[in-house]
Amino acid sequence: MMDYYTGYQPGDVPGNIPDPYYWWEAGAMFGAMVEYWYYTGDDHWNNMTTQALLHQVGDNNNFMPQNQTLSLGNDDQIFWAFAAMAAAELGYPDPPKDQPQWLSLAENVFNSQATRWDMDTCGGGLHWQVFEYNGGYSYKNTISNGGFFDVAARLARYTGNDTFAEWADKVWDWTNSMGFIDDEWHVHDGADSKDNCTEVNTSQHAYLPAVYLHGAANMYNIVSVRQGCSTSDDT
Incomplete structure (x- = not known):
C-alpha cells in the first residue's frame, strides 16, 4: 500500500497520494497504517504515518487544510478523524508535545462537524x-x-x-x-x-x-x- 505514497519525497506534500486517489483515501490509508503498527509491532512506517497525519491537520487542527478547501466534504474530513481516533484508542506513539495530540484532533473534527x-x-x-x-x-x-x-x-x-x-x-x-x-x-x-x-x-x-x-x-x-x-x- 505504501508503494503508492510519494508524500515523503522532497517537494511533495506529506499526506497526499497521487491521482487518481482522493484525499479521503489517504486518510483511510494512514488509519490503516496506524492499525498495521498495532497488530504487527512493526514501526518501520511510523515516521511517515505521523508526518502525514500531522501535515494535514490544517490551521485549526481539525483536518481542514487549505489545499483541500475547494473540494472538502464532511465525509472526507471524517476519514482523517478515524485515523486520529484509532491512534488514540490503540496507543499509537504520541506526536511531539508542540503538536496537536491524537485525541484532540478527533475532538476538534467532532466539534467542527457538530456546528x-x-x-x-x-x-x-x-x-x-x-x-x-x-x-x-x-x-x-x-x-x-x-x-x-x-x-x-x-x-x-x-x-x-x-x-x-x-x-x-x-x-x-x-x-x-x-x-x-x-x-x-x-x-x-x-x-x-x-x-x-x-x-x-x-x-x-x-x-x-x-x-x-x-x-x-x-x-x-x-x-x-x-x-x-x-x-x-x-x-
Whole structure:
C-alpha cells in the first residue's frame, strides 16, 4: 500500500497520494497504517504515518487544510478523524508535545462537524460538502452522518463524556427517521435537502453499514460496561 505514497519525497506534500486517489483515501490509508503498527509491532512506517497525519491537520487542527478547501466534504474530513481516533484508542506513539495530540484532533473534527448540523432542512443532518459553494452541498449523505456518528460513539466510549453519546444517539435516530436505514437494515446513500430529503437514494455501499456497525458496537460497549458496573455495585 505504501508503494503508492510519494508524500515523503522532497517537494511533495506529506499526506497526499497521487491521482487518481482522493484525499479521503489517504486518510483511510494512514488509519490503516496506524492499525498495521498495532497488530504487527512493526514501526518501520511510523515516521511517515505521523508526518502525514500531522501535515494535514490544517490551521485549526481539525483536518481542514487549505489545499483541500475547494473540494472538502464532511465525509472526507471524517476519514482523517478515524485515523486520529484509532491512534488514540490503540496507543499509537504520541506526536511531539508542540503538536496537536491524537485525541484532540478527533475532538476538534467532532466539534467542527457538530456546528454544521443543519436543522433548516430534513429535520437535521450534515450536508455532504462543508462549504455551500461546492457542488453537491445540498445532498445529505449517509457516510457523512454515519462517520460523525461513529466518531461521536468512539469519543463517548474513550472519554466517558455523555455529550458525545447524546450526539451519537441523535445522529442514529435522525438517520432512521429519514429512512436511510430501513426496516431490513439496508443502509442507503442519502437524500437531497432541496426537496427536504423526501426522495431517498437507495444506492448501497459497503462502508455505509460499516460505520454504523462500528459506532453501534461502541455504544453497546458503553451500555454493557455501565450495566456491569451497576450489577457489581449491587452485589
